[in-house]
Amino acid sequence: MLAMARRSPDQTPGPNIVRDEIEAPPSHLGPGTGIQGALEVDGELVVSGRVKGRIAALRLVIAATGSVEGDIIATDVVIHGQFNGRIFAPTVAIEAGAEVDGRIFHTNVSVARGARVSGRMPWRPLSYFETLDKLPEARP
Amino acid sequence: MTLFNRDKPQSAPQQKAQNPAQTPREVPPQTQQAKSESAARVEVLPPLPVKPAIQPSTPSQTQTMNTRTGATMASVISKALKITGELESTEDIQIDGQIEGDVRGVGVKIGQNAKVKGTVYGDDVELAGTVEGKIEAKKVLISGTARMTGDIWHQDIKVESGAYINGSLKPELGKSDAKQAPKPATATTSSNVSSLTGTTGAPHH
Numbered sequence A: 001m002l003a004m005a006r007r008s009p010d011q012t013p014g015p016n017i018v019r020d021e022i023e024a025p026p027s028h029l030g031p032g033t034g035i036q037g038a039l040e041v042d043g044e045l046v047v048s049g050r051v052k053g054r055i056a057a058l059r060l061v062i063a064a065t066g067s068v069e070g071d072i073i074a075t076d077v078v079i080h081g082q083f084n085g086r087i088f089a090p091t092v093a094i095e096a097g098a099e100v101d102g103r104i105f106h107t108n109v110s111v112a113r114g115a116r117v118s119g120r121m122p123w124r125p126l127s128y129f130e131t132l133d134k135l136p137e138a139r140p
Numbered sequence B: 001m002t003l004f005n006r007d008k009p010q011s012a013p014q015q016k017a018q019n020p021a022q023t024p025r026e027v028p029p030q031t032q033q034a035k036s037e038s039a040a041r042v043e044v045l046p047p048l049p050v051k052p053a054i055q056p057s058t059p060s061q062t063q064t065m066n067t068r069t070g071a072t073m074a075s076v077i078s079k080a081l082k083i084t085g086e087l088e089s090t091e092d093i094q095i096d097g098q099i100e101g102d103v104r105g106v107g108v109k110i111g112q113n114a115k116v117k118g119t120v121y122g123d124d125v126e127l128a129g130t131v132e133g134k135i136e137a138k139k140v141l142i143s144g145t146a147r148m149t150g151d152i153w154h155q156d157i158k159v160e161s162g163a164y165i166n167g168s169l170k171p172e173l174g175k176s177d178a179k180q181a182p183k184p185a186t187a188t189t190s191s192n193v194s195s196l197t198g199t200t201g202a203p204h205h
Helices: A001-007 A017-021 A126-130 B012-022 B029-044 B046-054 B184-201
Strands: A028-029 A034-042 A046-047 A050-054 A060-062 A067-073 A074-080 A082-088 A091-094 A101-107 A108-111 A115-118 B075-077 B080-087 B094-095 B097-098 B107-110 B115-127 B131-142 B146-147 B155-157 B164-166
Touching: A028 A034, A046 A050, A050 B046, A060 A067, B075 B080
Parallel strands: A028 A046, A034 A050, A046 A060, A050 A067, A060 A074, A067 A082, A074 A091, A082 A101, A091 A108, A101 A115, B075 B094, B080 B097, B094 B107, B097 B115, B107 B115, B115 B131, B131 B146, B131 B155, B146 B164
Antiparallel strands: A028 B075, A034 B080
């Protein structure tokens, strides 16, 4: 984190370090869009449509109209919509109106009042997420 | 982000059908949609006349994303995104990333650095990047930077110079459909012919 802040001293370091790493414009899946398969994003992805499958992203936002079924591996996940499956992310925010079912592996989780959550939310240290792609439980 | 300028007139018969729906721009969207739906019932092409009611008239202003409400623009597959699987949409899609699998959309724009391995289905496909597979679309535009390996099934095609196409162009898309028979190209040529005969018939002019 410190190294990252030193690398870009001219930029005002935002509250979210992940944001600085994103250079491409965010990908967006509209409400009328559905994807079945694996998605790999080196940046931000906003899902307003439906995704069935595996998502790997730096930052993932499931919008209110969005629904995701499957595994998510990211550094930052924000859920306004529906999710069913597993999340592996250090930071997870479940917002009001969200419907979440499954397992959320996290270091930092927030659940807003009005969210519907069922399932488990096991805590993991930050180091757990660094080696995530080698972990058998995170494999597809 | 004016990605899809779909308000442009596409052909004479469609324009005729769109006119009653398009002229009263100020009416609330519900009645506008109802009107365009009645227009869709009159016109044989169902998806196109409904389009103006869905698409905002000023895209650059209204298409700012609002992740909370989910009221958003069409889909954008940025260059950082790689999809393995099938993508289906009832809206427009802008692709700048990589897709391995089929793409189904209404208006599909494939950007210069984009790569698609699979079939691209759509009403209106614009290709500036690479496609390995097939394109099936009513209207196809191949830009000069495009690289197309595979067949293109179309009704209406434009190919710019510099484009690489390895495959055949098949204009038979949906030809069994009697709906698609009247095309604007035939209308313009027939009018040209009539004007020519008119000048030869009247030499005093």
